[in-house]
Amino acid sequence: DVKVTQSSRYLVKRTGEKVFLECVQDMDHENMFWYRQDPGLGLRLIYFSYDVKMKEKGDIPEGYSVSREKKERFSLILESASTNQTSMYLCASSPDTLAGGFEQFFGPGTRLTVL
Amino acid sequence: GQSLEQPSEVTAVEGAIVQINCTYQTSGFYGLSWYQQHDGGAPTFLSYNALDGLEETGRFSSFLSRSDSYGYLLLQELQMKDSASYFCAVITHNYGQNFVFGPGTRLSVLP
Numbered sequence: 407d408v409k410v411t412q413s414s415r416y417l418v419k420r421t422g423e424k425v426f427l428e429c430v431q432d433m434d435h436e437n438m439f440w441y442r443q444d445p446g447l448g449l450r451l452i453y454f455s456y457d458v459k460m461k462e463k464g465d466i467p468e469g470y471s472v473s474r475e476k477k478e479r480f481s482l483i484l485e486s487a488s489t490n491q492t493s494m495y496l497c498a499s500s501p502d503t504l505a506g507g508f509e510q511f512f513g514p515g516t517r518l519t520v521l
Numbered sequence: 522g523q524s525l526e527q528p529s530e531v532t533a534v535e536g537a538i539v540q541i542n543c544t545y546q547t548s549g550f551y552g553l554s555w556y557q558q559h560d561g562g563a564p565t566f567l568s569y570n571a572l573d574g575l576e577e578t579g580r581f582s583s584f585l586s587r588s589d590s591y592g593y594l595l596l597q598e599l600q601m602k603d604s605a606s607y608f609c610a611v612i613t614h615n616y617g618q619n620f621v622f623g624p625g626t627r628l629s630v631l632p
Contacts, residue, residue, distance in 0.1 A: 439620065448525075448608055448622045449608065450622070451621070462619075496564070508552055508571070508612060509554070509566040509569065511566075512564050513563060
């Protein structure tokens with residue numbers, strides 16, 4: 407059974423803290439993604455990665471960075487958390503397009519609250 | 522910019538048919554997907570259209586018209602468990618697979 411796991415379901419941090427959100431997939435997928443989901447705005451892409459050590463900015467990368475040192479792991483980093491980064495964060499993975507990579511598999515999400 | 526538009530809410534009764542529309546304006550287009558998300562859950566894949574026409578998967582069908590930049594998800598024989606949010610998503614290019622999601626449509630199925 408395909409699986410994407412995220413390190414925490416709920417997280418509470420203070421303004422200015424450095425925050426790490428971890429995502430692991432066990433499907434040997436090439437592509438991994440980080441989204442944030444806010445009511446009425448759908449899923450907005452923060453960063454994605456199509457290979458180890460490769461990363462591309464999505465639509466809202468400001469205030470975030472990512473790391474992909476291993477194929478199965480994609481980390482999202484908030485260098486200095488702010489209250490406007492309170493949101494649901496979803497990680498996803500997908501295989502290469504040539505392998506039928508039009509389906510994304512999502513993790514359960516991390517609800518981050520920044521106080 | 523890139524944008525996808527969907528109705529924010531749709532309500533229907535059990536056993537009915539409902540259509541959720543999606544129009545898109547993106548810098549590239551490789552295909553249109555649909556996802557379902559129940560409250561508190563993760564989005565799950567429903568369907569994918571790369572070519573014009575209708576794709577049917579059980580009670581759900583998805584349609585695409587590339588010339589009109591338009592697609593829809595058709596849900597037949599609605600059940601209470603279909604109450605969820607539905608998102609359309611465009612894959613804007615093949616390499617790197619940038620997915621752009623719509624704002625979502627909340628479907629409420631009434632008894």
